[in-house]
Amino acid sequence: MLSIQHISKKFATVQALNDVSFDVPDGQILGLIGQNGAGKSTTFHSILNFIQFTGQITWHDAPLSTENFDEIGYLPEERSLLPKLTIEQQIVYLARLKGQSAQTTRPQIDDWLKRFNVKGTRRSKIKDLSKGNQQKVQLICTLIHHPKLLILDEPFSGLDPVNADLLKQAIIAAKHDGAAIIFSSHDMEHVTALCDRLVMLRHGEVVLHGTLDDVRNQFGKTQLSVTTDWSATDLAALDHVTQVIPGHTNHYLLHLDDPAAGPAIFDALTHGHYIEEFSQQPPTLDEIFRLKVGEEHD
Structure with a gap:
């Protein structure tokens, strides 16, 4: 070692x-x-x-x-x-x-x-x-x-x-x-x-x-990857969603200011029905790198 x-x-x-x-x-x-x-x-x-x-x-x-x-x-x-x-x-x-x-x-x-x-x-x-x-x-x-x-x-x-x-x-x-x-x-x-x-x-x-x-x-599960027929505008209006990044058809990446908001967003999007994708994850290493560099500039 x-x-x-x-x-x-x-x-x-x-x-x-x-x-x-x-x-x-x-x-x-x-x-x-x-x-x-x-x-x-x-x-x-x-x-x-x-x-x-x-x-x-x-x-x-x-x-x-x-x-x-x-x-x-x-x-x-x-x-x-x-x-x-x-x-x-x-x-x-x-x-x-x-x-x-x-x-x-x-x-x-x-x-x-x-x-x-x-x-x-x-x-x-x-x-x-x-x-x-x-x-x-x-x-x-x-x-x-x-x-x-x-x-x-x-x-x-x-x-x-x-x-x-x-x-x-x-x-x-x-x-x-x-x-x-x-x-x-x-x-x-x-x-x-x-x-x-x-x-x-x-x-x-x-x-x-x-x-x-x-x-x-360490940075919490502040990202949601979802596939939904909701519009970007409607997604952005959800509580604790700070940013909506559109992807391919009906796919979005949501940034949250509170990881605990995930279950409430899940309920709002599904209403108890099937949803193709809902994945809550921490930031990627690339995003963490940018965050730590950003702290220096702040």
Whole structure:
């Protein structure tokens, strides 16, 4: 397990991290979210000992040291490959830096290229690949030594939906192999789809922490998804409905200022008769993200 306890970091007058604590158990995925400058990359750099900080970071109850680095897979936000190398040379070189021999790495390369649908062969030069295929090669370099701690800084950036799904499958496979995984993303759909837990940073401080359900339920079941022949005007006139968002035919999303109003709205819409859809849920993670950012501006 990766354990981060009370870490803080200051750059000159900027408090980049302030008393940040959370754990990432083996076999779980944690999503680290927040606006640009919230402290996500600084957290990653602290874990990797790239910078000095106060507080404590441990891996399996011991401080992280250079001896642990072979167990870590790190994908930085700024991608960097050596353009004159072939795909095979690049993958073998970075795997050797992680303690994996060329004899072990080379037989795996074709399988990884196929798994990520890389357009090129092991003899293709990095400089001849598209930007997307270069990114997939760097992902392979991050994963091929089967790390036990996986740190991914904006791994989905620049990937189309098909390639994003390939990456999701690789992350899930690493989780099933027992890896502790932490990744940052601005796309809440990826966080929702993959994460067991999440942490939201704002100005270097933790403002949300827990499972996705725990975080969403903090905000109450303030959304109603309904299919009804009522008009948007009539729905907006219901008590405690603050906003009506029309969807497809006869479908609406209602925002409530009081979750307890749900049963009364249900009775009003149905009068004891069948209704095709009535689902009361907490806000989505994307909406919660916007709410927390909005609190800052307020």
